[in-house]
Amino acid sequence: MKAMKKEKVRETKIDNVFNELRSNSRKALIPFITCGSPSIDGCMKLFDVLEKNGADIIEIGIPFSDPLADGPVIQATSKIALENGINTDTVMDTIVKIRSKSNIPIVILTYFNTVYRYGIDKFLKRASSAGVDGLIIADLPLEEFYNYRLFFNNSSIDKIMLASLTSSKERLYKISNICKGFLYCVAVKGVTGIRDGISSEVKDFLIKLRSITNLPLALGFGISNPEQINEVKKYCDAIIIGSKILSLLLDADDFNKGLSKVEEFMIKVKNVLKVN
Amino acid sequence: MRKNIRDIKKAQGYFGPYGGRYVPEILISALDELEKNYVKTKNDKKFQEELSYYLKNYAGRPTPLYFAARLAKYLGGAKIYLKREDLCHLGAHKINNTLGQVLLARKMGKSNIIAETGAGQHGVSTAAVSALFDLKCKIFMGEKDIERQSPNVFRMKLLGAEVIEVNSGSKTLKDAVNEAIRYWVSNIDDTYYVLGSVVGPHPYPTIVRDFQKVIGIETKKQIIGVEGRLPDYILACVGGGSNAIGIFYPFLKNSYTTNLVGIEAGGEGIASQKHGASLSAGEKGVLQGSFSYVLQDKYGQIREAHSISAGLDYPGVGPEHAYLKEKGLARYEYILDKEALEAFKILSQLEGIIPALESAHAVAYAIKIAPNLDKDKIIIINLSGRGDKDIDTAYKLLKLKQAKI
Numbered sequence: 211m212k213a214m215k216k217e218k219v220r221e222t223k224i225d226n227v228f229n230e231l232r233s234n235s236r237k238a239l240i241p242f243i244t245c246g247s248p249s250i251d252g253c254m255k256l257f258d259v260l261e262k263n264g265a266d267i268i269e270i271g272i273p274f275s276d277p278l279a280d281g282p283v284i285q286a287t288s289k290i291a292l293e294n295g296i297n298t299d300t301v302m303d304t305i306v307k308i309r310s311k312s313n314i315p316i317v318i319l320t321y322f323n324t325v326y327r328y329g330i331d332k333f334l335k336r337a338s339s340a341g342v343d344g345l346i347i348a349d350l351p352l353e354e355f356y357n358y359r360l361f362f363n364n365s366s367i368d369k370i371m372l373a374s375l376t377s378s379k380e381r382l383y384k385i386s387n388i389c390k391g392f393l394y395c396v397a398v399k400g401v402t403g404i405r406d407g408i409s410s411e412v413k414d415f416l417i418k419l420r421s422i423t424n425l426p427l428a429l430g431f432g433i434s435n436p437e438q439i440n441e442v443k444k445y446c447d448a449i450i451i452g453s454k455i456l457s458l459l460l461d462a463d464d465f466n467k468g469l470s471k472v473e474e475f476m477i478k479v480k481n482v483l484k485v486n
Numbered sequence: 487m488r489k490n491i492r493d494i495k496k497a498q499g500y501f502g503p504y505g506g507r508y509v510p511e512i513l514i515s516a517l518d519e520l521e522k523n524y525v526k527t528k529n530d531k532k533f534q535e536e537l538s539y540y541l542k543n544y545a546g547r548p549t550p551l552y553f554a555a556r557l558a559k560y561l562g563g564a565k566i567y568l569k570r571e572d573l574c575h576l577g578a579h580k581i582n583n584t585l586g587q588v589l590l591a592r593k594m595g596k597s598n599i600i601a602e603t604g605a606g607q608h609g610v611s612t613a614a615v616s617a618l619f620d621l622k623c624k625i626f627m628g629e630k631d632i633e634r635q636s637p638n639v640f641r642m643k644l645l646g647a648e649v650i651e652v653n654s655g656s657k658t659l660k661d662a663v664n665e666a667i668r669y670w671v672s673n674i675d676d677t678y679y680v681l682g683s684v685v686g687p688h689p690y691p692t693i694v695r696d697f698q699k700v701i702g703i704e705t706k707k708q709i710i711g712v713e714g715r716l717p718d719y720i721l722a723c724v725g726g727g728s729n730a731i732g733i734f735y736p737f738l739k740n741s742y743t744t745n746l747v748g749i750e751a752g753g754e755g756i757a758s759q760k761h762g763a764s765l766s767a768g769e770k771g772v773l774q775g776s777f778s779y780v781l782q783d784k785y786g787q788i789r790e791a792h793s794i795s796a797g798l799d800y801p802g803v804g805p806e807h808a809y810l811k812e813k814g815l816a817r818y819e820y821i822l823d824k825e826a827l828e829a830f831k832i833l834s835q836l837e838g839i840i841p842a843l844e845s846a847h848a849v850a851y852a853i854k855i856a857p858n859l860d861k862d863k864i865i866i867i868n869l870s871g872r873g874d875k876d877i878d879t880a881y882k883l884l885k886l887k888q889a890k891i
Contacts, residue, residue: 275655275787276773278667279510285654297785322508323772327786349508349772353498357506374512376674381514396512400672 223315223343224368224391227266228426228447237443237483238266239476240428242319242452244287245270245304246296252465254308259469260455261314263476269346269450272301272320279348281403283453286460298328302340309341317344317370317391322354330358334365344368344391352385359388370394375415379422386423392448393425398432403453405432408441416445436482443485451479499688502812504805507687508772513667516674521689523594528696533593537586544618545581547700549573551708551866556836557852564718564859566852568869569705569733572841576614578607578871579701579729584680586697588615591678598673599623601680602666604631604659604725605797605844606638607871608682613647623647626666628658631796638875656790659725659800663774683726684804687775691804698732705866706736713864716744719855722868723847724748724818725762725798727807729870734816741815748807749847751793752820760792764803765811765818773802779811794823794879795843797871825850830873830880842871843879 221229231238241260243253260268273288273296280288305316318337325333325347337345345367347355355362355371362369368391373382376399386393397412398405412429419427429442430450439449455472462468498521499505507517527533541547549570558566571579584601591599599616600623603609609625616623625647632639632651642649650669655661663686670679684691684698709717720737722730727748734746753761761767764779771780773788781789781801791801810816821829826843829850834840841849848867856865873880 276660276664278664278774279671281668292787297783297787299785321772323780323782323786323788325786327769327771327782327784348510349775351507351509351511351514354506354508372511374510374514376512376515378515385511396510398672399512399674401668 222368222391224267227315228392231266231447235485237446237485238426238428238448239264239479239483240267240269240448240450241265241455242269242271242450244273244284244291244456245301246273246291246294247287247456248290248459248465249294250300250304254304255469256459256472257308259473260476261312263473264480265314265476266448267315267317269317269319269452270301270305272298272318272324274321274324277321279401281401281453283404283457283460284402287456298324298333302336305340305342315343316341317346318342319346319348322347322350330361334361334367338365338367342367344370346370346372346394348372352381352388355388372396373419375399375411379418382419382422386425389425392428393419393423394450395419395427395429395446396431397429400432402431404434404457406435408432408438412442413445416442420445436478439479439482443483449479449483499692501806501809504778504808505688505691505776507775508777509687509775510671512671512674513687516670517687517689519594524590524689524693527590527593533589537589540585541582541700545575545585546573548704551705551712554837557833558856560836561853561856563856563861564863564865565861566856567709567717567864567866568839569701569866571701571729571868571870572839572845572872576607576611577874578611578842579698579732580608580611580682581615582700582732583682583694583697583728584608584611584615587680587693588612588619588621591621591680592619594678596676596678597621598677599680600626600666600669600677601682602626602659602662603682604662604799605795605842606631606635606642606875607797609647610638610641610645612680613642613645616647617645624650624669626650626652626662626669628652628656628662630657631659631662634879635796635875636878658791659796660788660791660802667774683728684731684806685726685774685776685802691776691806694728695731695735695806698728699735701729701732701868702734702736705733709864709866716740717864717866719745719747719865720868721747721749721848721851721865723798723844723870724750724765724803724807725800725844726802727804729868731804731806733868734810738815746810746816747851748816748818749851750818750820751791751795751798751847752822753792754823756820759789761820762791762793762798762800763820764801765807766820768801776805778805778808779803794826794883795847795876797842797844798847819851821847821850827880827883829853830876831884839869840873841869842873843876845870846873
């Protein structure tokens with residue numbers, strides 16, 4: 211099949227993560243944080259805790275005023291961050307600071323208007339020099355991506371695409387053909403947020419994707435507990451967790467208590483991600 | 487790889503560079519389904535007959551083109567006609583689109599209807615048509631708009647709709663759209679989203695325009711009937727821009743004789759940054775699924791809009807308007823809150839017609855230009871809605887003004 215054709219491209223830091231994990235029989239853990247929530251310092255501490263407790267890649271959100279794909283938790287952290295005066299420049303500065311002591315792959319998640327307004331080219335260059343490895347734009351599907359492909363193709367940053375339960379097989383082929391790093395597989399018909407269970411469709415969705423692409427499959431949206439992960443880990447390569455982690459901080463009496471809750475949670479999840 | 491990239495079609499639903507579908511992947515299949523069904527239905531004779539039947543017998547179309555003799559005399563210049571969309575069932579042009587889309591939803595077998603609303607007119611309209619066809623209906627409305635448009639909230643509830651208060655962001659129309667989209671994403675299988683303006687991802691701007699162009703088609707026939715010629719000006723208020731595109735569209739090929747002018751909300755003035763004039767003072771960007779003009783800061787964060795009228799209180803504008811502006815096929819001006827309020831009073835007192843505060847913006851622009859035009863010039867104002875819903879707001883503001891004077 212054409213999708214199985216291996217391209218000659220140099221391996222990126224994200225590729226390396228998955229290559230190593232495949233030989234270690236472990237699934238990757240990709241937590242998401244909103245830059246600037248609860249504060250710049252706070253999110254840097256959170257980053258640290260996540261890295262020390264087994265994150266393999268960390269997603270950093272540039273907050274957007276109108277996050278269409280996000281549920282209440284990430285809406286709340288985005289609002290907090292924006293009220294703290296966070297903008298694209300401060301996010302990049304924060305990543306530069308993080309990079310001075312950490313080499314973990316960093317993926318930016320944002321919405322198209324923040325990228326467009328900054329200047330797509332300028333954004334990609336700034337992100338690249340700050341040490342960003344991947345980029346996810348929640349509201350830039352295939353056809354719109356195509357309009358701007360030259361910018362993205364000229365950048366060394368992995369452009370990560372989203373695949374949804376409602377995408378046709380034909381689209382999934384096209385999506386995985388332009389996607390780099392990992393494929394972001396959306397586990398719900400809905401927005402981000404905490405959920406208890408996981409739809410039975412997800413397993414079939416991942417099996418279908420596996421037959422379509424060699425890209426690592428990272429499952430995200432609504433993943434909040436070890437039981438869900440146990441159900442699907444066999445079929446994917448990574449788990450993305452955002453709202454659950456952020457809510458542990460939002461709901462805590464004070465920040466440090468929240469951080470230790472996050473630590474506990476990370477350890478629990480990490481244990482589940484081992485496969486035999 | 488190359489071949490596969492070329493395999494992706496250029497995105498559909500663009501007006502020049504404006505429009506598109508900047509939405510999460512999950513919505514694409516629903517938008518495809520909507521587009522496919524719409525294209526099929528559009529050319530279906532039975533559907534068109536059914537829509538015409540309801541437009542005539544339920545919505546009360548055609549609406550009159552009324553010669554506003556006293557207003558024209560008072561201004562001492564051009565002749566002024568009002569396209570009386572305020573006489574539509576439920577008091578605004580919104581019903582044209584709602585009937586079309588709800589009939590489409592029925593054809594698609596969707597049992598749940600959702601809609602956003604700002605001023606409440608689109609919400610009331612959607613609630614009514616859902617009642618008519620026995621469909622479940624949820625209306626998303628910003629907390630701030632619920633406060634200032636309370637009669638419409640009651641009307642929606644009376645019509646059997648569930649009104650969902652939106653507390654996020656600026657708590658107005660933009661946030662109601664966000665919530666409606668989030669709800670739609672989460673209930674994609676059985677829910678139809680009746681978007682109320684020519685905004686959002688493709689195919690909405692096209693669908694809503696097609697259902698609203700009946701305004702312009704009628705207007706053209708009517709003005710030729712009375713005056714034997716096309717008008718010199720057509721004025722319409724622009725929030726998202728559905729009534730404006732509706733009356734402009736059939737005149738686009740006549741734009742060399744007829745000046746099409748969209749009037750945005752100038753709020754408290756452009757310099758105050760408290761306005762809703764996306765085309766006059768915004769910049770290019772993406773909001774809620776389409777590329778157009780947007781009120782935003784230098785990092786692309788969407789700014790809050792402001793207008794005395796809830797229906798114009800929106801930081802974006804339909805992509806087709808951005809295109810018409812760029813091509814010079816229409817031009818866009820703005821009117822301040824206080825000018826709209828004055829026009830609200832003038833039209834009420836001279837013609838016995840209380841306009842919606844949204845439509846009062848178009849009236850105010852006519853008040854500005856008519857005195858300087860020759861008596862044989864013709865202005866048509868799209869009077870998109872009636873002002874009963876605005877009585878409380880106007881009462882408070884006019885009283886305040888009196889107290890000052």
